[in-house]
Amino acid sequence: MIRLRETIEVPRPIDEVFAYTSNFGNAAQWDPGVADSSKVSAGPIGIGTAFELRVRFGARSIPMTYVVRECDPPTRVLLEGKGDSVHALDDIAFAATPRGTRITYTADISLLGALRVVEPLLKGALDSVGKKAVGGLRAALSDDVAPPGRSRLSDLQDRLIVPGLLGFTSLGYHWHRRRWKPLAVSLRGRTAVVTGATSGLGQAAASQLAELGARVILVGRNPDKAEATRREIVAATGNDDVAVALADLSLLADVRKLARRLLETEPRIHVLVNNAGVLLNQRTTTAEGNETALATNLLAPFLLTQMLLPRLRESAPSRIVNVSSGGMYATGLVLDDLQYEKSAYDGSRAYARTKRALVTLTEMWAERLKGSGVVVHAMHPGWADTPGVAGSLPAFHAITRRFLRTAEQGADTITWLAAAEEAAMVTGVFWLDREPHTTHVIPGTDPSPQERQELWDALASLTDRKKSQTGAR
Numbered sequence: 001m002i003r004l005r006e007t008i009e010v011p012r013p014i015d016e017v018f019a020y021t022s023n024f025g026n027a028a029q030w031d032p033g034v035a036d037s038s039k040v041s042a043g044p045i046g047i048g049t050a051f052e053l054r055v056r057f058g059a060r061s062i063p064m065t066y067v068v069r070e071c072d073p074p075t076r077v078l079l080e081g082k083g084d085s086v087h088a089l090d091d092i093a094f095a096a097t098p099r100g101t102r103i104t105y106t107a108d109i110s111l112l113g114a115l116r117v118v119e120p121l122l123k124g125a126l127d128s129v130g131k132k133a134v135g136g137l138r139a140a141l142s143d144d145v146a147p148p149g150r151s152r153l154s155d156l157q158d159r160l161i162v163p164g165l166l167g168f169t170s171l172g173y174h175w176h177r178r179r180w181k182p183l184a185v186s187l188r189g190r191t192a193v194v195t196g197a198t199s200g201l202g203q204a205a206a207s208q209l210a211e212l213g214a215r216v217i218l219v220g221r222n223p224d225k226a227e228a229t230r231r232e233i234v235a236a237t238g239n240d241d242v243a244v245a246l247a248d249l250s251l252l253a254d255v256r257k258l259a260r261r262l263l264e265t266e267p268r269i270h271v272l273v274n275n276a277g278v279l280l281n282q283r284t285t286t287a288e289g290n291e292t293a294l295a296t297n298l299l300a301p302f303l304l305t306q307m308l309l310p311r312l313r314e315s316a317p318s319r320i321v322n323v324s325s326g327g328m329y330a331t332g333l334v335l336d337d338l339q340y341e342k343s344a345y346d347g348s349r350a351y352a353r354t355k356r357a358l359v360t361l362t363e364m365w366a367e368r369l370k371g372s373g374v375v376v377h378a379m380h381p382g383w384a385d386t387p388g389v390a391g392s393l394p395a396f397h398a399i400t401r402r403f404l405r406t407a408e409q410g411a412d413t414i415t416w417l418a419a420a421e422e423a424a425m426v427t428g429v430f431w432l433d434r435e436p437h438t439t440h441v442i443p444g445t446d447p448s449p450q451e452r453q454e455l456w457d458a459l460a461s462l463t464d465r466k467k468s469q470t471g472a473r
């Protein structure tokens with residue numbers, strides 16, 4: 001058996017340090033020796049919680065299962081790891097200090113079977129792996145944060161279009177995540193509202209935010225589906241502070257009711273994720289007379305955000321995350337036909353127009369909210385395999401399926417923007433995979449200041465209560 005022992009001190013409160021470190025689902029974020037890690041049992045971390053890891057071993061990676069054997073929050077956790085050729089006992093002790101938390105990490109590693117013979121020869125190599133791992137944990141829990149800047153390589157890829165599109169796939173996700181800093185934060189005491197939380201990316205983001213400890217309000221239109229999603233998230237994360245708010249976001253009257261209800265029930269709102277969205281292949285209009293994609297993807301986030309802004313300001317530091325799409329690169333603003341009445345309806349174009357407008361709005365909100373403590377981000381998730389994509393773009397889904405991201409991978413940047421300290425330091429930026437990206441690659445698609453103002457005025461008019469109540473626009 002080889003024993004590795006390291007002690008470090010980190011500038012974070014003991015509860016946060018315990019929560020992050022004891023969740024070995026985070027191990028791949030901080031341990032360079034771990035290629036992949038996930039929590040595979042439901043509920044909060046406690047005795048019996050299991051994790052699956054792929055541990056690098058030379059050029060290969062080997063599967064290991066870790067199970068929490070002893071748990072005494074926030075002072076100690078003992079995990080047992082088993083693989084075909086390795087057995088490990090990781091005993092991690094935590095103590096509060098005047099500057100944060102001291103972590104004493106002891107790992108007892110035994111090689112099994114044929115590898116037993118070479119165990120003494122590997123002591124030096126394992127020592128160095130252990131030091132790197134604990135060094136990674138110290139970096140993850142440090143205060144040293146700076147927002148990522150725009151990379152020249154990504155800029156070039158975006159402009160060359162095909163390399164940019166490859167970045168939207170799961171390959172792009174795996175490529176980009178190699179550069180990420182760990183997301184070692186706690187959202188305990190913070191409230192997040194997520195629209196479109198009953199499916200795909202919204203559900204994945206809501207679950208990730210709940211996992212980080214936030215109170216999460218799931219906005220959905222179908223009461224049974226919303227309640228089922230709530231139960232699923234509570235069971236998976238062990239966070240029971242998850243609530244449902246119902247609204248059909250294609251209807252302005254419903255958006256207004258939702259906003260009023262949230263203002264009544266939520267004394268603080270720290271995060272608003274405008275995620276709900278639709279791509280419709282036929283033009284339809286709502287009972288209020290608006291084209292449905294325009295109403296859902298643009299009028300709803302505009303009105304909901306405007307109505308919740310006073311609460312977001314009072315709750316600052318707070319964040320708004322607008323879920324756009326890479327499809328918006330294909331178009332500029334089309335202001336003379338917001339309702340898509342003047343030409344033959346093309347669902348993908350209609351969708352792209354609303355997503356371009358949402359990015360433009362993000363920049364305008366960011367400008368207007370400077371200094372308020374409310375930051376505003378737009379992001380696109382890449383291409384993720386969700387019920388929305390399968391239903392709206394069946395041919396695209398069938399062809400690209402093997403390369404699509406999971407919903408969790410697509411949602412990662414939503415969660416990161418809602419939670420990471422770095423993301424609170426910038427505003428008005430368009431993100432993919434935790435990296436800022438250009439908002440326009442085709443000449444003429446970057447809206448002028450006058451077009452921006454016209455967009456704002458048009459949305460203010462379309463969402464004006466007196467006008468929308470009488471159906472007049």
Ligand SMILES: NC(=O)c1ccc[n+]([C@@H]2O[C@H](COP(=O)([O-])OP(=O)(O)OC[C@H]3O[C@@H](n4cnc5c(N)ncnc54)[C@H](OP(=O)(O)O)[C@@H]3O)[C@@H](O)[C@H]2O)c1
Nearest residue numbers: 196198199200201221248249250276277325383384386388
């Ligand atoms: N998946 C991708 O590759 C991709 C790429 C780029 C952008 N996006 C954007 O990501 C967001 C989420 O998409 P997704 O792929 O996760 O799609 P999804 O699986 O269809 O989820 C969409 C969510 O929006 C909700 N929603 C739609 N219309 C609504 C309405 N009128 N009122 C209330 N809720 C409504 C849906 O509710 P129900 O559960 O009741 O249907 C669902 O929860 C969208 O804004 C989409 O444009 C996705």
